[in-house]
Amino acid sequence: xxxxxxxxxxxxxxxxxxxxxxxxxxxxxxxxxxxxxxxxxxxxxxxxxxxxxxxxxxxxxxxxxxxxxxxxxxxxxxxxxxxxxxxxxxxxxxxxxxxxxxxxxxxxxxxxxxxxxxxxxxxxxxxxxxxxxxxxxxxxxxxxxxxxxxxxxxxxxxxxxxxxxxxxxxxxxxxxxxxxxxxxxxxxxxxxxxxxxxxxxxxxxxxxxxxxxxxxxxxxxxxxxxxxxxxxxxxxxxxxxxxxxxxxxxxxxxxxxxxxxxxxxxxxxxxxxxxxxxxxxxxxxxxxxxxxxxxxxxxxxxxxxxxxxxxxxxxxxxxxxxxxxx
Amino acid sequence: xxxxxxxxxxxxxxxxxxxxxxxxxxxxxxxxxxxxxxxxxxxxxxxxxxxxxxxxxxxxxxxxxxxxxxxxxxxxxxxxxxxxxxxxxxxxxxxxxxxxxxxxxxxxxxxxxxxxxxxxxxxxxxxxxxxxxxxxxxxxxxxxxxxxxxxxxxxxxxxxxxxxxxxxxxxxxxxxxxxxxxxxxxxxxxxxxxxxxxxxxxxxxxxxxxxxxxxxxxxxxxxxxxxxxxxxxxxxxxxxxxxxxxxxxxxxxxxxxxxxxxxxxxxxxxxxxxxxxxxxxxxxxxxxxxxxxxxxxxxxxxxxxxxxxxxxxxxxxxxxxxxxxxx
Amino acid sequence: xxxxxxxxxxxxxxxxxxxxxxxxxxxxxxxxxxxxxxxxxxxxxxxxxxxxxxxxxxxxxxxxxxxxxxxxxxxxxxxxxxxxxxxxxxxxxxxxxxxxxxxxxxxxxxxxxxxxxxxxxxxxxxxxxxxxxxxxxxxxxxxxxxxxxxxxxxxxxxxxxxxxxxxxxxxxxxxxxxxxxxxxxxxxxxxxxxxxxxxxxxxxxxxxxxxxxxxxxxxxxxxxxxxxxxxxxxxxxxxxxxxxxxxxxxxxxxxxxxxxxxxxxxxxxxxxxxxxxxxxxxxxxxxxxxxxxxxxxxxx
Numbered sequence: 035x036x037x038x039x040x041x042x043x044x045x046x047x048x049x050x051x052x053x054x055x056x057x058x059x060x061x062x063x064x065x066x067x068x069x070x071x072x073x074x075x076x077x078x079x080x081x082x083x084x085x086x087x088x089x090x091x092x093x094x095x096x097x098x099x100x101x102x103x104x105x106x107x108x109x110x111x112x113x114x115x116x117x118x119x120x121x122x123x124x125x126x127x128x129x130x131x132x133x134x135x136x137x138x139x140x141x142x143x144x145x146x147x148x149x150x151x152x153x154x155x156x157x158x159x160x161x162x163x164x165x166x167x168x169x170x171x172x173x174x175x176x177x178x179x180x181x182x183x184x185x186x187x188x189x190x191x192x193x194x195x196x197x198x199x200x201x202x203x204x205x206x207x208x209x210x211x212x213x214x215x216x217x218x219x220x221x222x223x224x225x226x227x228x229x230x231x232x233x234x235x236x237x238x239x240x241x242x243x244x245x246x247x248x249x250x251x252x253x254x255x256x257x258x259x260x261x262x263x264x265x266x267x268x269x270x271x272x273x274x275x276x277x278x279x280x281x282x283x284x285x286x287x288x289x290x291x292x293x294x295x296x297x298x299x300x301x302x303x304x305x306x307x308x309x310x311x312x313x314x315x316x317x318x319x320x321x322x323x324x325x326x327x328x329x330x331x332x333x334x335x336x337x338x339x340x341x342x343x344x345x346x347x348x349x350x351x352x353x354x355x356x357x358x359x360x
Numbered sequence: 361x362x363x364x365x366x367x368x369x370x371x372x373x374x375x376x377x378x379x380x381x382x383x384x385x386x387x388x389x390x391x392x393x394x395x396x397x398x399x400x401x402x403x404x405x406x407x408x409x410x411x412x413x414x415x416x417x418x419x420x421x422x423x424x425x426x427x428x429x430x431x432x433x434x435x436x437x438x439x440x441x442x443x444x445x446x447x448x449x450x451x452x453x454x455x456x457x458x459x460x461x462x463x464x465x466x467x468x469x470x471x472x473x474x475x476x477x478x479x480x481x482x483x484x485x486x487x488x489x490x491x492x493x494x495x496x497x498x499x500x501x502x503x504x505x506x507x508x509x510x511x512x513x514x515x516x517x518x519x520x521x522x523x524x525x526x527x528x529x530x531x532x533x534x535x536x537x538x539x540x541x542x543x544x545x546x547x548x549x550x551x552x553x554x555x556x557x558x559x560x561x562x563x564x565x566x567x568x569x570x571x572x573x574x575x576x577x578x579x580x581x582x583x584x585x586x587x588x589x590x591x592x593x594x595x596x597x598x599x600x601x602x603x604x605x606x607x608x609x610x611x612x613x614x615x616x617x618x619x620x621x622x623x624x625x626x627x628x629x630x631x632x633x634x635x636x637x638x639x640x641x642x643x644x645x646x647x648x649x650x651x652x653x654x655x656x657x658x659x660x661x662x663x664x665x666x667x668x669x670x671x672x673x674x675x676x677x678x679x680x681x682x683x684x685x686x687x
Numbered sequence: 688x689x690x691x692x693x694x695x696x697x698x699x700x701x702x703x704x705x706x707x708x709x710x711x712x713x714x715x716x717x718x719x720x721x722x723x724x725x726x727x728x729x730x731x732x733x734x735x736x737x738x739x740x741x742x743x744x745x746x747x748x749x750x751x752x753x754x755x756x757x758x759x760x761x762x763x764x765x766x767x768x769x770x771x772x773x774x775x776x777x778x779x780x781x782x783x784x785x786x787x788x789x790x791x792x793x794x795x796x797x798x799x800x801x802x803x804x805x806x807x808x809x810x811x812x813x814x815x816x817x818x819x820x821x822x823x824x825x826x827x828x829x830x831x832x833x834x835x836x837x838x839x840x841x842x843x844x845x846x847x848x849x850x851x852x853x854x855x856x857x858x859x860x861x862x863x864x865x866x867x868x869x870x871x872x873x874x875x876x877x878x879x880x881x882x883x884x885x886x887x888x889x890x891x892x893x894x895x896x897x898x899x900x901x902x903x904x905x906x907x908x909x910x911x912x913x914x915x916x917x918x919x920x921x922x923x924x925x926x927x928x929x930x931x932x933x934x935x936x937x938x939x940x941x942x943x944x945x946x947x948x949x950x951x952x953x954x955x956x957x958x959x960x961x962x963x964x965x966x967x968x969x970x971x972x973x974x975x976x977x978x979x980x981x982x983x984x985x986x987x
Contacts, residue, residue, distance in 0.1 A: 050716070075549040076520075174639065188640050189412075218411035218576065220637045223620035227636070245550055248622025252629040271626045289554035291579040293606070293621050294628065300561060301554040301583060307519040308549050323551075424886055450888050458886045466879035470901040472706055479897075480887035513706030530887065 035105065036063035037206060037239050038087075043099035045079065045086045045263075054311045056082045056095070058263045061337075066206070067237035071250030071271070073286070074260035075308050080243050083260075084209050088126060089116045103207070122152040125200035127193075129212035134196055135184040141195050142180025145202060152203050164202070171198045171228055190221035197225065201232060208232065209241045214249065226253055247290055251275055259283045262309040262319035265337055269344020279340040280348050282320045318348070326353055363438070364399035365537060365570050366423065371396045371432035373415070373422045377645060391644050392418040394594035395432070402537070405564065405571040407585030407602075409578055409617070413641055415594040416574045420540045423572065424456055425449045437537075454484050457531035461543035463523035467515040474511035477501065477529045484534060496533065503566075504529045504559060521552035525559065532563060540572045545580060557584055578621050582606055587677075590614050593644055593652040600678035610680040613653050651683065659684045713905070716981040723977025726970035733967055737786030746777035748784035749935035761955075772956050773949055781937050782960045788938040789964070792853060792922045793915040799857025800914060804864025805907060809899045811865070812872025813891070823869070826862050834859050834921075838930050852931060856918050867910055871903040905982040912975030916968040939964040 045057035057079040064070050074080040086097035087108055101108040103124060108116065120126075128134050136144055142164055149160035161180075168176035171194045184192060193213060200208060210229060214222035230253055233240050242253055250257050250271065257274040259267040259282065267280040278284045285304040306323035315322055321331040330349045340346040374389035393415040400406050408416045421427045423434060425441055434441040436452055444452065457480070460466035467476050477497045481488060488496075498508040504525040515523055524544060531539050541560065545553045561584060564571055575581050581588055588605045590598040590613065598611040609615045616635040623629045637656045642648055648655050654664035661684070669681045717723050741748065745766040752767070752775040761770045769779040811822040838855045845851055875881060875898075884894045923940020925931035932938050939960045946957030 075551060190640065219578075219620040220411065220616060222622075223634055224636055226622075227634075246622065247550075247624035248629065251624045251626045252622050275624060275626050286550060287624060290550055290624055291554070291557065291577075291583045292623055293579050293582060293618065294623055294625070297583065300558040303554045303558060304551040305555075307521055308551065310519075421882075426882060426885060453886060453888055458883070460879045460883060462879055466883050468880045468884070468898050468902070469709055471897075472708075479884065479889070483888035483890070483893070510706075514708050516709065517706055527883070530883070534887075 036102075037066045037104060038064040038241075039100070039102040040083070040087065041100040041102070043083060043086065043097065043101060045082050045091065045095060045097045047092070048094045048096075051312060055314075056263055056311065057086065057097075060099075060263075060265060062258055062265065062268060064207070064239050064241065066239055067233070068256065069233055069240040069242060069254045071254030071257040072241060072243045072260060073245065073247060073250055073257060075245055077262070077308060077311055078260040079263035080260050081211050084126070084211065084241065084243065088120055088124070088209070089113070090126075118152075121148060121200070121205075122203045123205055124207040124209065125203070125205045126209045126211060127196050127200050127213045129215050135192065137184055140181055140183055141187070145180070145195070145199050148199060148202050164198075167198045167202055168195070171195075171201070172224065173198070190217055190224070193217060193221070193225060194228070197228060201238075204236060205238060207239045207241070209243070211243045212245070213242075215244070215246070222249075229253065247275075247287060248292070259286070262311065262314055264319065264347060265345070266320065266348070267340070267344060267346045268337070269340070269342065269346075273342045273344050277342050279342065279344060279346040279353065280320075281324050281326050281353060284353075285323075326350055364435075365402045365404075365437065366400040367433070367435040368399075368423070369397050369433040369435070371419070371422060371434065372430040373418050373427060374430040379645070388645050389430075391594050391647060393422060394647070396591070396594070396596055397432075398589055398596070398599060400538070400570050400572065402570055403564075403568050404587065405573055405585045407581035407588040408572060408574045408591060409576065409581050409588060410591035411576055411617075411641070413593070413644065414591040415644075416576075416591050417542055418594075419591070420458065420542050420572060420574050423540060424453065424458060426458075454480075454534050455536045456538040456540065457534065457536045458540045458542060459524075459527050459531050459544045462547050463520050463527055464515055466527050467523055469515055472512050472514055473501075473506070473518070473526050476515070476526055477533055480530060480534050497529075500529045500533055503563070504532070505555070519552075520548050521555060524548060524552075524556055528556075528559065528563070532567065535567060536569070538570045538572070540574070542574045543576070544573075546575065546577065553580070560584065578618060590617070593642065593647055595652050596681055597653065598678075598680045598682075600675075600680075604675055604678040608675075608678075610674045610678065610685040611653075611682050612657050612659050612684075616658075651681075659687065709905075713978075713981040717977050720977040720980065722973045723981075726973040726977070729966060730970045730974070733786060733963065733970075734790060737783050737790055740783040741780055741787070744777065744780045744783070746780045748776065748780045748937060750777070750780075751775045752777070769959055770953070770955060772945065773953070776935075778956060778959055781942060782939070782963055785937045785939045785942045785960060786963055786967075788932055788936065789919050789922060789940065790967075792856065792938070793919045795853045796856040796860060796918045796922075797911055797914045799853060800860035800864050800918075801907065801911060802861075803857070804861035805868050805900065805903070807861070808865040808868025808870075809872050809895050809903065812869040813876060813895055813899055815873075815876075819869075822865075826865055829859070829862055835925075835928065835930070838925060842930060847933065849932065849936075852922065852925065856921050856925075859921075860914055860918060864907070864910060864914070867906060868903050871906050872899055875899060875902055909975055909979045909982065912971050912978060916971050919964070919968070 041061050043057055043060040047054045047056055060083060072080045085091050087101040089108060091097060097109055099109065103119065106115065135141065145164040146157060146160040149155045149163055150157065165176045165180060168180060173179050173191060173194050179187065187195065214225050217225065226249065229240060232238050242250060244250060254271045257269065257271050258265050259280065261282050267274065267278065267283045274283060278287055288302040289304055291301060304323055309319050317332040318335050321327050328350065335347045335349045337345045337347045371393055372395055373393040374391050376387045377390045379386050379388045396419060398406065408419060410416045418427060422429050429442045441449065441452060474497050477500060478493050481493055481496065497511065501508050501511065506522060506525050518526065545556050548556060557580060563569065573581060573584050582602060585602050587601050589596055590611065592613050597613045598605065598609065609618055616637050619633065619635045635658065639656050642655055650666050651664045651669050654660040657664065663683050669683050671679050671681055672685065674680050674685055752771055755771065755775050757773065757775060761768060767777050771777055772781065807822055811819040841851055841855050881898060884898050922931055922938060923943065926938055926941045927944050932941060942960035943957060943964065946960060949956050
């Protein structure tokens with residue numbers, strides 16, 4: 035049985051300007067010890083999918099469908115059940131490392147509380163465990179840092195504290211939502227190494243949500259590409275990067291500036307603007323920007339098996355897998 | 361080489377920071393930019409890369425005289441800018457414009473796209489007729505890929521990429537000689553980023569612009585720059601032509617930066633060696649002695665703590681500030 | 688230039704040509720707020736009857752009905768639709784006229800406060816440094832002067848004067864306005880578009896007028912709706928002390944005072960002006976609430 039099994043997840047938000055479907059009909063599974071990369075731009079629904087799964091949607095949001103975690107449907111589970119799962123069996127790391135920690139409490143105490151609450155440890159044992167964990171995430175002088183307040187730490191250190199916190203209860207699932215976006219590349223490399231190590235040593239399942247293709251290339255086993263609230267392509271990491279099937283994935287790969295490509299005259303581009311969720315076209319959401327658009331794109335394309343073993347949501351089969359020049 | 365358009369010599373921008381307790385005020389200087397020198401030729405793009413806190417944004421603002429310069433010289437078209445009065449600075453700014461990082465925040469939410477683009481023109485050429493201003497705005501909107509029909513729309517009605525095009529149009533309307541781009545694509549979605557980079561490159565060609573392209577993204581800088589300057593803690597680490605820098609970075613900091621940039625290719629990304637920098641960025645209030653990078657440098661030796669490295673040329677057009685670049 | 692023109696315009700953007708400003712957006716949201724719309728209507732009605740009502744009545748506010756120099760109960764025959772006060776003056780006429788005075792004081796004094804407050808606040812906030820220090824210490828100083836004391840000094844110096852009261856009240860109310868505007872300006876100052884305005888050669892005055900003032904106006908408008916009731920109440924207080932409007936001129940505050948004295952004999956002399964005044968104050972508060980929601984930038 036898969037650790038996480040999402041079936042037909044829909045997330046809707048009621049806004050003053052009408053309802054917005056942020057995630058629609060999303061299904062995927064995650065095995066134990068696997069890392070699934072979720073790639074998408076702003077508004078693709080990549081974050082809301084997991085906010086919904088963890089019961090953390092904003093008040094005007096509503097989720098339907100099924101999110102089975104270890105056989106328990108998180109969408110229908112009560113707040114009590116969710117509280118035993120969140121931060122314990124499944125934990126999240128957010129992009130915003132500043133606001134994710136309580137500003138008026140020493141970081142050591144915030145971490146210790148997690149263990150006391152979820153594991154019933156006594157304060158002294160919990161404290162030792164916390165210091166050991168801070169050391170593991172390569173925080174220099176962990177005992178001294180534990181006595182500091184969040185604002186006294188640098189961004190990189192704070193994010194490492196957040197990761198330490200999420201790993202304290204040895205979760206089966208770690209959801210990392212753009213964990214390195216606000217960080218410098220050198221710090222990003224460190225954090226990614228850390229997550230990779232946890233995944234390999236403890237068989238923790240990881241969901242890596244990011245807009246950066248380079249990040250998933252280094253860490254994910256499988257990759258789901260999202261566009262306008264739907265998965266447009268899902269497949270093995272090598273297949274996604276070497277033989278992408280969906281025009282959006284192809285375009286995304288081709289237009290990402292990289293250190294190892296051939297410098298041409300100009301970068302390849304995806305024309306047009308990212309979709310406005312309030313005014314999505316009736317058929318394929320990517321169609322208005324797609325160079326392969328045909329009449330059949332006016333109907334919503336289902337996610338179906340593609341050449342190479344993955345899934346794609348595109349009606350055409352005659353699109354040559356092109357990849358960025360390298 | 362032709363005479364440089366812009367010449368920066370030993371530029372320092374220090375901010376006083378109050379560090380004392382409540383009653384006894386003590387001030388220390390935060391060295392945001394600390395002795396930077398470079399030249400910019402007409403039509404050239406100089407990329408300025410570095411991580412947060414390296415002073416790259418301050419450097420851009422200081423060139424425009426939007427911030428007080430502590431010491432050093434900013435020579436623009438042969439005139440020293442730091443000693444000019446406000447009116448002369450305003451006159452000089454007609455030829456140097458800036459594009460900001462956050463496309464929406466850099467546009468006044470209460471003004472229409474047309475008014476935003478026209479603002480510099482109205483400031484510098486109040487004699488122009490309304491029709492003439494409208495004509496120039498329309499022309500430029502087309503050039504940056506906006507429909508002229510959108511002239512009466514407000515910033516919140518545009519997407520991020522379109523807002524950045526408005527910001528670019530505002531910077532271009534005076535037909536400046538230099539545009540300072542401060543992380544112009546960092547806040548944009550990946551699929552729009554390439555559009556804006558291409559737009560900047562095209563505009564540069566069309567108008568014969570010089571650009572200071574400030575970014576933390578080495579891959580983006582590589583695509584747009586002729587030369588690249590690497591900053592760390594307010595000091596230049598390496599300054600070289602694009603080809604030379606990306607093929608053979610000499611400074612250990614540049615090497616570490618490049619090794620940390622993820623490559624969207626699973627095979628390459630997983631196989632590549634990575635240089636992990638130890639420790640954290642030191643405080644710019646109290647930078648390390650000698651070479652500022654020594655506390656995190658894998659090759660640091662005793663001499664690095666004693667002597668500040670000087671500019672050395674490792675190859676023509678490739679300068680490096682390191683005691684051990686030969687190793 | 689081929690790449691540039693590849694940009695396909697957003698469907699939604701190319702539909703219409705005319706943009707919708709934040710003001711128009713806010714107005715649309717306000718119009719969807721039932722309480723705010725109702726308040727606007729009620730306020731409009733009160734203003735209309737206060738301005739034009741007195742002309743339609745048979746009695747004027749200062750006219751004593753010499754046939755009945757006593758409190759007359761409401762009578763259609765005598766055309767005292769709501770009766771008279773204890774000296775035989777028509778209550779409705781007095782209430783409507785009082786409304787005219789109260790609303791005028793409210794509007795004018797608030798306008799004075801608005802003008803001074805926004806100017807001082809924006810300049811102090813934008814220029815900062817010594818200018819800010821001087822202006823804000825002056826504000827602090829003014830805060831520490833007791834209002835009644837200040838008004839008495841003005842009265843002594845310039846004599847009793849209707850206009851003077853606007854100035855007196857306005858000159859106190861601008862203090863808070865200045866502080867609010869200064870705070871807003873300080874946050875605006877660090878937004879990138881302000882830097883952009885400086886980089887594109889804007890003069891200080893131009894930036895203040897074109898960028899600072901329009902962007903603080905939202906907060907200011909909300910504060911204005913809260914200031915008008917304050918001013919109306921302040922005027923009642925001053926009138927009560929004998930420093931405000933003088934007989935036979937009247938205002939809601941004065942009427943309520945008189946009515947309160949005769950509460951046990953003729954409660955309507957209190958109830959009528961009180962109903963008008965509370966209705967106005969309520970409406971202004973609802974409107975302020977509605978405006979705050981409508982102008983809230985978080986919604987965007």
